[in-house]
Every structure is written in structure tokens, then in C-alpha cells.
Amino acid sequence: MQGEQREAAGPVPAIDHAQALVSLKGVSKRFGATLALNQVSIDFHPGEIHCVLGENGAGKSTIGKIIGGLYAPDEGTLEVGGGGVAFKTIKDSRARGLAMVFQELSLAPDLSVRANLRLGSQKAGGPFSLLRHAEETEEARAVLVSLGCELDVEIPVRELSVGSQQLVEIAKALLQAPTLLILDEPTAMLGAAEKGNLFKVLRGLRDAGKSLVLVTHHVDDVVELADRVSIMRNGSLVDSFLMHPGLDANHILERLTGGKLPKATPTDGRQEHSEEVLRIDGLRRRCGAPESIGVRRGEIIGLYGVVGSGAERLIHALSGAARCREFQFELAGRRFDPRDPADAAACGVSYLPAGRASNGIFPSLSIRENLCLSMLDRLGRYGFVSSNAERAETSRTLSHFGVKYADMDLPITGLSGGNQQKVLMARAMARARHVLVLEEPTAGIDISAKLSLHDRIRDLAQSGVCVVLLSSDLMETIQLCHSVLTFYEGRVAQRYENPTLGDQAEIVADVLGQNSAAH
Numbered sequence: 001m002q003g004e005q006r007e008a009a010g011p012v013p014a015i016d017h018a019q020a021l022v023s024l025k026g027v028s029k030r031f032g033a034t035l036a037l038n039q040v041s042i043d044f045h046p047g048e049i050h051c052v053l054g055e056n057g058a059g060k061s062t063i064g065k066i067i068g069g070l071y072a073p074d075e076g077t078l079e080v081g082g083g084g085v086a087f088k089t090i091k092d093s094r095a096r097g098l099a100m101v102f103q104e105l106s107l108a109p110d111l112s113v114r115a116n117l118r119l120g121s122q123k124a125g126g127p128f129s130l131l132r133h134a135e136e137t138e139e140a141r142a143v144l145v146s147l148g149c150e151l152d153v154e155i156p157v158r159e160l161s162v163g164s165q166q167l168v169e170i171a172k173a174l175l176q177a178p179t180l181l182i183l184d185e186p187t188a189m190l191g192a193a194e195k196g197n198l199f200k201v202l203r204g205l206r207d208a209g210k211s212l213v214l215v216t217h218h219v220d221d222v223v224e225l226a227d228r229v230s231i232m233r234n235g236s237l238v239d240s241f242l243m244h245p246g247l248d249a250n251h252i253l254e255r256l257t258g259g260k261l262p263k264a265t266p267t268d269g270r271q272e273h274s275e276e277v278l279r280i281d282g283l284r285r286r287c288g289a290p291e292s293i294g295v296r297r298g299e300i301i302g303l304y305g306v307v308g309s310g311a312e313r314l315i316h317a318l319s320g321a322a323r324c325r326e327f328q329f330e331l332a333g334r335r336f337d338p339r340d341p342a343d344a345a346a347c348g349v350s351y352l353p354a355g356r357a358s359n360g361i362f363p364s365l366s367i368r369e370n371l372c373l374s375m376l377d378r379l380g381r382y383g384f385v386s387s388n389a390e391r392a393e394t395s396r397t398l399s400h401f402g403v404k405y406a407d408m409d410l411p412i413t414g415l416s417g418g419n420q421q422k423v424l425m426a427r428a429m430a431r432a433r434h435v436l437v438l439e440e441p442t443a444g445i446d447i448s449a450k451l452s453l454h455d456r457i458r459d460l461a462q463s464g465v466c467v468v469l470l471s472s473d474l475m476e477t478i479q480l481c482h483s484v485l486t487f488y489e490g491r492v493a494q495r496y497e498n499p500t501l502g503d504q505a506e507i508v509a510d511v512l513g514q515n516s517a518a519h
């Protein structure tokens with residue numbers, strides 16, 4: 001079965017595919033009142049890409065964190081190579097050849113790409129340290145190039161887009177040459193081109209006998225890559241099957257959601273007669289001609305391009321995340337030049353940045369505090385915030401956004417990744433008066449929750465806010481937006497009005513610079 005899906009490779013060393021490399025046997029894990037894993041038994045085999053699916057909070061990352069040495073099981077055993085192990089730290093897991101790419105980026109923003117790639121695996125100095133330094137730099141570059149990420153390894157990580165940071169994070173794990181690699185939502189912030197490179201690397205590793213575990217909400221990725229699929233629900237493993245060419249995305253969706261997935265609906269036509277709230281000047285078309293764009297109240301506009309295409313620069317300038325003289329904005333008829341996101345928010349432009357761990361959450365604050373930060377003025381009178389009002393509003397909003405939580409007063413870091421993202425989304429939406437700027441809003445969010453978040457975004461637009469969306473998920477961009485601007489090498493390639501799925505191929509060709517119409 002698996003041989004049919006693979007690319008031709010050189011001679012493969014003899015690997016015992018039947019023997020699991022890593023197994024969980026009857027593992028349970030509890031956090032306070034939450035049973036994150038309930039008697040889970042699962043095997044990960046060499047030479048296999050094993051996709052683990054399930055809704056937000058189902059327990060997928062907890063499996064990864066137990067294998068990665070972050071958590072110890074409360075019950076049951078973790079086995080590596082057939083023998084029980086008790087990891088106390090990530091280092092113990094690494095020493096057994098197991099590597100992890102977590103959902104939250106863990107890079108040191110002020111260190112260079114090269115320093116980040118070596119972090120945690122530096123060898124002591126010595127007479128050959130210079131030579132080794134050169135070798136390591138070369139090795140790091142080669143891994144990045146294999147991921148299609150050709151960047152200067154001496155620049156600080158904070159200067160990279162979140163998509164590039166994600167690739168650096170993956171490169172860091174690959175440099176450990178692991179026998180088992182777990183990737184938790186690796187494609188959440190990657191576009192089609194970056195994804196293609198990553199998948200090629202993953203297939204190569206699988207064909208060399210490594211074990212790959214992919215935690216994902218992207219069913220199309222599963223169809224493209226998986227040899228085996230396991231489905232988690234409420235902490236239990238509820239289904240596990242081998243892939244074969246007869247299994248398509250609909251089949252997997254059916255098994256994942258039990259046939260309860262609401263149908264995705266495209267956004268209705270734009271409110272042509274509403275007032276223009278945002279004007280963007282300073283854009284250039286590919287031919288060099290200037291482009292000025294007006295966005296009306298109620299309109300959802302999408303920006304689409306590969307990592308580094310220029311779309312992020314526009315988003316960051318509009319949200320105040322970075323000063324960029326290239327663009328000029330008018331907001332509700334007045335010049336708008338935000339110094340920072342707080343300044344933008346004060347003018348009614350709310351921003352949800354990509355990369356929640358580094359850019360969005362306050363890890364030491366509770367779920368309630370994280371949510372209510374933007375609502376304090378609405379919840380209080382004369383500078384005093386009513387605790388009852390705050391709790392009632394928190395409870396209402398968490399349920400409206402489908403957040404799965406045990407106690408709103410516990411730290412937000414106790415929520416699963418997707419549930420943290422829903423809280424940040426709710427916070428950003430609450431403070432949008434004129435414009436909501438969304439960057440990768442549904443990264444890490446499960447399929448059903450994503451559809452309902454799309455409805456929340458449409459509702460907000462209907463109420464008169466204009467939404468500017470940057471998402472690497474092309475389907476999402478098309479389904480949600482009234483119009484889409486494609487970007488290539490810092491210029492606007494094309495504008496699509498009322499885009500449909502039929503525009504997909506042309507949009508991808510635009511952003512890869514292959515579309516002559518865009519020149």
C-alpha cells in the first residue's frame with residue numbers, strides 16, 4: 001500500500017516496519033479536572049507518516065509532549081524500541097533520537113538563525129571548533145535550502161516572517177537527525193509553495209525509514225501525505241486506519257467529525273453601497289503602475305502571497321506592528337499612520353497577529369484576563385470594572401467562540417493551542433470599530449471551529465467593520481473574502497472580485513510569478 005504512494009528512492013536499508021519505534025500503552029494524563037488522555041494506546045512505526053487528527057483539545061499535543069519528555073504519563077507506559085522509558089526532560093527524549101516541532105514557536109528572537117539552529121546542540125570548543133563552525137553553517141544552510149528557505153543565516157530571527165520562523169523551527173529539529181519526528185501543525189502558517197517543499201523533505205525522511213508523526217487539522221495534507229491516520233476525541237483514540245488511494249478528503253472528514261461537519265458557505269456579495277472606510281495608497285502593480293485601493297464597510301479583503309511577498313509588510317504597516325513609509329492609509333476620511341498596534345487600536349483598527357505564543361497571549365494571565373484586556377472600557381464605569389460584568393461577558397464570549405475550558409481563572413497556557421487561538425480571535429474582534437486586521441486567524445483551529453469562526457468574521461463585517469485578511473490557507477481566503485489581492489515580489493499581481501474555487505490555479509500561478517497575465 002505504502003509503496004504505491006512513494007516516490008522512487010535509492011536502496012532502502014532493511015527496516016523492520018512491523019516493529020513500532022515508539023508506543024504509548026494505556027496512557028492517561030490528567031490536568032486538574034481535565035482528562036487530557038484516557039487510556040490511549042498507539043504505535044508509531046518506522047518508514048511511516050502517521051497523521052493524528054481530532055478537534056481542538058482532543059489530546060493530540062499531549063501525546064507529542066509525552067513522547068517529547070515534557071510530561072510524564074499518570075498511567076500507562078511509553079516505549080521506545082520495544083522497551084519502557086521514563087523521560088524526565090526534553091533532553092532524555094532527544095538522546096533517544098526523538099524530535100519535536102511544537103505548535104508554539106520556541107526560537108530566541110534576538111539570536112541569529114544560525115545560533116537558533118544550534119541552540120541546545122552546541123558542542124564544546126576545541127582545536128577544530130572553527131572548522132566545525134563552518135561545517136555547521138553549511139549543514140544549516142543545506143537543510144534550510146531543502147525546505148525552500150534560502151535566507152541569510154546571520155540575521156536575527158525576529159526579522160523573519162512567521163512562516164519563515166516556522167521553517168527554521170522545522171530545520172532545527174531536522175538537524176538533530178531524529179529517528180522519530182513529531183510535527184504539531186507544521187503547515188498552519190505555510191502557503192502552497194512552502195508546504196510543497198516541506199512535504200518533499202518529509203517523504204524523503206519516511207523513505208529513509210524515519211517515523212513521522214503529523215498533528216494536523218488540514219485534511220488535504222493528510223490525503224497527500226499519510227500512510228496511517230489516527231483520530232482522537234475527548235482524550236481517547238477513537239479510530240486508526242491505513243490510508244489507501246480509495247480514501248479521499250470527504251471520507252476522512254466523515255470519520256473525523258462523524259458526519260456532523262457543517263457545510264462551508266462562501267461569503268455573500270459585498271455591500272456595494274456602504275461607505276469607504278479604508279484607503280490604501282502606495283501599492284504598485286507588477287508593471288510599476290501605482291495602485292490605490294478603497295475598502296468599504298462590510299467588506300472582507302484578502303491578501304495572498306508566498307512568505308516574503310510583501311503582503312505581510314502591508315499588514316504590519318496597517319496594524320502599526322511595523323513602520324513602513326511605502327504605504328499610506330486613510331481611515332474614515334482621515335490620514336492614518338499608526339505608531340504601534342495600541343495606537344492603531346485607539347483609532348479603531350484591531351489586529352490579530354500570527355504566532356500566538358510570541359505575539360498574542362499573556363502567558364502569566366488567566367483566560368478571563370487575556371480575553372477582557374480589550375473590553376475593560378466597555379465593562380466598567382468611571383474607571384471601575386465590574387467583576388460580575390467581566391465574568392458574565394467572559395462566559396458568554398467563550399461559549400460564543402466555542403472555547404473548551406475548565407476554569408476561566410486558570411492561566412491561558414492550560415488551554416489547547418486551538419482554544420488559545422479562539423480567545424485571541426474573540427479579543428481582537430471585540431475591539432474592532434472600523435477595521436479588523438487578521439493574520440493567520442485560524443492557525444491550529446479544527447475544521448468545525450474554523451467554519452464557525454468564519455461566520456463570526458462575516459457577522460462582524462455585516463455590522464459595518466471592514467476586515468483585512470492575510471492567511472496562507474487559500475481555501476479560507478477564497479471562501480471568506482469579497483475580493484483577493486495577490487502579491488508577487490512586493491507588487492500586486494491581480495485583484496479578484498468575488499473569487500471562487502475556480503480561481504485557485506490562477507491565484508497560485510500569480511504568487512509563484514508564473515502568470516503572464518500578472519506581468
Ligand SMILES: Nc1ncnc2c1ncn2[C@@H]1O[C@H](COP(=O)(O)OP(=O)(O)OP(=O)(O)O)[C@@H](O)[C@H]1O
Nearest residue numbers: 031036056057058059060061062414415416417418
Ligand atoms: N499544561 C496544561 N494545563 C492544563 N490543562 C492542559 C494542559 N495541557 C493540556 N491541557 C488540557 O488538555 C486537553 C488536551 O489538550 P491538547 O493540547 O493535547 O489538545 P489538542 O488536541 O492538541 O488541541 P489543539 O488542536 O487545540 O492543539 C485540553 O483540554 C487542554 O486544555
